[in-house]
Amino acid sequence: MKTLEQVKDELKNYDGKPIKIMEVCGTHTGSIFKNGIRSLLSPKIQLISGPGCPVCVTSSSYIDRLVELSRLEKHCVLTFGDMMKVKGSEYSLTEAKAIGGNVQILYSPLLAIQKAMDDQDTQYIFAAVGFETTTPIYALMMDEILNKNINNLKLLTSLKTIVPALTFICENEEGIDAFLSPGHVSAVIGSNAYQTLREQYKKPFVIAGFEGEHILAAVYEIVSQIKSGDCQVKNMYPSVVTEDGNYKAQKLVDQYFESTDDYWRGIGVIEGSALSLREQYRDYDAGSVGRIQEEKQPIGCRCTDVILGRIQPIECPLFKKVCSPLSAVGSCMVSSEGACGIWYKNI
Amino acid sequence: MKIDMSYGSGGKQTGNLINDIFLKHFDNKTLNKLEDAAVLNVSGNIAYTTDSFVVTPLFFRGGDIGKLAICGTVNDLSMMGAVPKYLTAGFIIEEGAEIETIDTIAQSMAQAAMEAGVKIVAGDTKVIEGKGGIYINTSGIGEIIKPGISISNCHEGDVIILSGYLGEHHAAILSSRMGIENSIASDCAPLSSIVKSLIDENINVRCMRDVTRGGLATVLNEAAEHSGCAIEICEEDIPVSKEVQGFCDILGLDPLYMANEGKMIAVVPVQEADKALGIIRDNKYGKNAAVIGRMMGGKGVILKTRLQGTRSIDVLYGEGLPRIC
Numbered sequence: 001m002k003t004l005e006q007v008k009d010e011l012k013n014y015d016g017k018p019i020k021i022m023e024v025c026g027t028h029t030g031s032i033f034k035n036g037i038r039s040l041l042s043p044k045i046q047l048i049s050g051p052g053c054p055v056c057v058t059s060s061s062y063i064d065r066l067v068e069l070s071r072l073e074k075h076c077v078l079t080f081g082d083m084m085k086v087k088g089s090e091y092s093l094t095e096a097k098a099i100g101g102n103v104q105i106l107y108s109p110l111l112a113i114q115k116a117m118d119d120q121d122t123q124y125i126f127a128a129v130g131f132e133t134t135t136p137i138y139a140l141m142m143d144e145i146l147n148k149n150i151n152n153l154k155l156l157t158s159l160k161t162i163v164p165a166l167t168f169i170c171e172n173e174e175g176i177d178a179f180l181s182p183g184h185v186s187a188v189i190g191s192n193a194y195q196t197l198r199e200q201y202k203k204p205f206v207i208a209g210f211e212g213e214h215i216l217a218a219v220y221e222i223v224s225q226i227k228s229g230d231c232q233v234k235n236m237y238p239s240v241v242t243e244d245g246n247y248k249a250q251k252l253v254d255q256y257f258e259s260t261d262d263y264w265r266g267i268g269v270i271e272g273s274a275l276s277l278r279e280q281y282r283d284y285d286a287g288s289v290g291r292i293q294e295e296k297q298p299i300g301c302r303c304t305d306v307i308l309g310r311i312q313p314i315e316c317p318l319f320k321k322v323c324s325p326l327s328a329v330g331s332c333m334v335s336s337e338g339a340c341g342i343w344y345k346n347i
Numbered sequence: 348m349k350i351d352m353s354y355g356s357g358g359k360q361t362g363n364l365i366n367d368i369f370l371k372h373f374d375n376k377t378l379n380k381l382e383d384a385a386v387l388n389v390s391g392n393i394a395y396t397t398d399s400f401v402v403t404p405l406f407f408r409g410g411d412i413g414k415l416a417i418c419g420t421v422n423d424l425s426m427m428g429a430v431p432k433y434l435t436a437g438f439i440i441e442e443g444a445e446i447e448t449i450d451t452i453a454q455s456m457a458q459a460a461m462e463a464g465v466k467i468v469a470g471d472t473k474v475i476e477g478k479g480g481i482y483i484n485t486s487g488i489g490e491i492i493k494p495g496i497s498i499s500n501c502h503e504g505d506v507i508i509l510s511g512y513l514g515e516h517h518a519a520i521l522s523s524r525m526g527i528e529n530s531i532a533s534d535c536a537p538l539s540s541i542v543k544s545l546i547d548e549n550i551n552v553r554c555m556r557d558v559t560r561g562g563l564a565t566v567l568n569e570a571a572e573h574s575g576c577a578i579e580i581c582e583e584d585i586p587v588s589k590e591v592q593g594f595c596d597i598l599g600l601d602p603l604y605m606a607n608e609g610k611m612i613a614v615v616p617v618q619e620a621d622k623a624l625g626i627i628r629d630n631k632y633g634k635n636a637a638v639i640g641r642m643m644g645g646k647g648v649i650l651k652t653r654l655q656g657t658r659s660i661d662v663l664y665g666e667g668l669p670r671i672c
Contacts, residue, residue, distance in 0.1 A: 004654075008654070008655075027599075030599075033658055034601075034652070034658070035652045035653070035654050035656055035658075036650075036651075036652040036654065036655075036656020036657045036658040037654075037656060038656075039656040039657045039658070040654060040655070040656045082599075105525075106525070107525050107527065107598060111525075111526065212652065212653065212654045212656070213654070216654070324664070325664035326664050344661070344664075345661045345664065
């Protein structure tokens with residue numbers, strides 16, 4: 001057993017071959033900055049941020065649809081706070097609100113149920129965005145909608161799944177040596193979800209919690225695996241993550257949602273990378289299906305390269321020049337979990 | 348009884364509102380004369396400021412818009428080394444507001460003013476169309492008792508003291524708006540007694556700032572920039588209550604960027620830090636005060652993390668919104 005000081009010492013003085021580790025969870029990216037993890041690592045260990053922030057990969061056509069719905073008479077869009085600032089092709093939800101759109105921020109989707117029951121003359125639309133961590137809550141929401149016979153609450157979904165995105169990255173991107181796998185997503189899908197990827201691409205997939213010590217330990221494990229050449233799926237968050245994940249949550253999600261293709265902002269369409277409401281529940285969908293369309297990235301914006309881990313945010317020519325949290329050009333600058341937004345505030 | 352447009356006419360109903368509520372609670376010789384302007388007796392240099400308050404909800408755990416309107420202006424005056432003396436209060440009331448609500452707010456203002464030792468000597472009331480909202484502007488005058496206190500007056504080596512737990516006001520307001528049940532109360536309080544004690548005890552205070560919107564991170568960046576110094580703070584030394592920290596962890600907020608209404612920083616020479624800290628901790632609004640960092644050569648604000656890593660702390664950009672997951 002190594003002490004924290006020994007781990008820190010070895011990581012700071014690592015002098016082997018350069019290692020590039022992608023963290024695929026925005027909360028990890030935030031924690032890495034919050035704890036100053038980069039300052040504790042050798043320059044030969046590079047941490048890069050992947051497509052794990054749901055806000056950053058949500059398409060502008062999705063925002064456009066929310067804006068459109070918010071401006072309809074007796075309609076109200078309910079959303080998490082992060083989504084407010086993301087620009088659609090013309091407006092963000094913050095801007096939509098300023099021009100008369102009805103948008104409210106909630107911190108839990110289940111509060112939407114009460115709202116819909118309290119004001120039955122308004123058609124509520126929940127901006128159902130997220131990864132596997134959040135989707136079970138939308139399934140619970142569907143349970144409530146059906147049980148309470150609520151007819152004025154619909155979902156506009158942009159629900160991504162992480163394994164198809166990781167497969168896409170492994171298939172298309174060279175130079176990433178290992179993945180710091182997400183803690184909360186893994187709690188739902190289980191550590192075994194990464195086994196096929198590990199076997200196919202022979203890279204370490206190490207699941208970590210969100211404290212600074214968790215991340216340091218996971219980075220240490222990755223470095224050790226790479227040194228020994230024995231790449232494994234390693235669950236370093238066993239208090240929360242099991243091999244098979246949360247079966248109850250998986251079953252609940254499966255009841256209401258089915259796999260579909262989706263557009264990832266900055267990447268493009270990834271096959272089977274999203275969940276949408278099953279056919280029999282389409283009455284509760286606010287127009288999510290058939291929304292996929294290719295989008296052009298703003299000129300000069302390198303969000304794609306950031307999301308795919310090809311460059312660090314500071315290498316983008318727009319970073320801190322024309323692109324800032326107050327005037328975000330690319331989606332990675334918008335969210336508190338987006339790589340560029342986090343870098344901007346912390347370097 | 349609800350306010351309607353006739354209460355803003357300047358006639359009988361406006362007079363009733365002034366007499367039955369504002370004069371009743373704010374009662375003092377200068378105001379009671381109801382002249383067009385208050386005639387005041389001040390000595391020496393004065394500090395003079397204004398602030399407007401638009402908080403929703405009007406009442407929250409730990410305070411209300413009235414208490415906030417007094418404390419906000421009192422604190423701004425205090426931070427300049429002044430003893431707050433006189434305030435004005437302007438009310439913009441939307442039709443539909445309950446008269447009882449205005450009475451409760453005015454009572455709360457009177458209590459806060461009494462505690463801070465200030466008199467509300469002039470006021471104004473307007474009624475506008477709307478849905479019962481209430482907005483308050485206060486301005487204030489304070490007599491400077493220690494000149495030279497300034498955001499640009501910090502020196503390399505000086506020590507930064509924070510007067511207590513961060514983020515309580517922000518967390519209380521957000522909890523109230525979002526229907527989150529917890530026991531977090533706003534820290535809304537007048538800081539004038541802390542400031543007076545520091546000055547009376549001859550602490551050579553370089554700079555004071557109340558840590559309001561934008562949070563500690565923004566205030567420290569301003570101090571670093573205006574004083575031409577860098578600031579290093581230690582994560583472990585920054586006081587945050589367990590409940591607020593938990594609240595922040597769930598919603599993805601950072602206490603460094605959260606608003607407070609009863610917290611201040613004081614920058615003092617290193618040799619006076621212990622004494623100053625003791626004075627602040629002796630005050631009921633400074634019990635959890637702590638030395639959080641120091642002024643250094645260079646620029647920017649650097650935070651030393653719990654793991655002894657470092658990260659740069661920038662000002663707040665936009666609004667701190669709860670994150671998605």
